Amino acid sequence: NAGVTQTPKFRILKIGQSMTLQCTQDMNHNYMYWYRQDPGMGLKLIYYSVGAGITDKGEVPNGYNVSRSTTEDFPLRLELAAPSQTSVYFCASTRTGGSYEQYFGPGTRLTVT
């Protein structure tokens, strides 16, 4: 199993551009999450999904959108990138019925200039 994979690893965007961060998990987990981590800070929740077709906002959703058309994929869309979105983005997943231990991807480091 590859676990949770994220692409790209790094990206530089200009202000106002858009992009999609990809996240895929092969563990058949129904819960998936997007977090962002700013320097010296803990992770904060952007959006989460409890299954295909179901998404909900987290603590810091402004400027982002998500969709969940399959169990495996949970892409994060940035519209009109702003410098405040410069951060490291982590995708995570877990399954119901167990300990709810979350497994994280390697992250995408995004810079908006």
Add this chain to the structure above:
Amino acid sequence: KQEVTQIPAALSVPEGENLVLNCSFTDSAIYNLQWFRQDPGKGLTSLLLIQSSQREQTSGRLNASLDKSSGRSTLYIAASQPGDSATYLCAVHKNQAGTALIFGKGTTLSVSS
């Protein structure tokens, strides 16, 4: 609102020392607690997960304890090694399965040889 605090923010120790990292949370109604390790520029590696009904978990040289009533967890590292140098993050699930984790800002550990 659940808040997670980790003290100290940074810690430097010589190789071989035993050490304790502290994590406190404001709302004792948690589902579980996870300790993660994060190397610079890398993703999160899950170290230990303690269910709310458990008091401690052990993995190798690591031992994590949980005292829900006082809102505290500790991560004990025995016989520290330079390879233990990393940032250690504590995170709690609210008292609802499948919810996102709420993270502390982490403790950055440096072990010198």
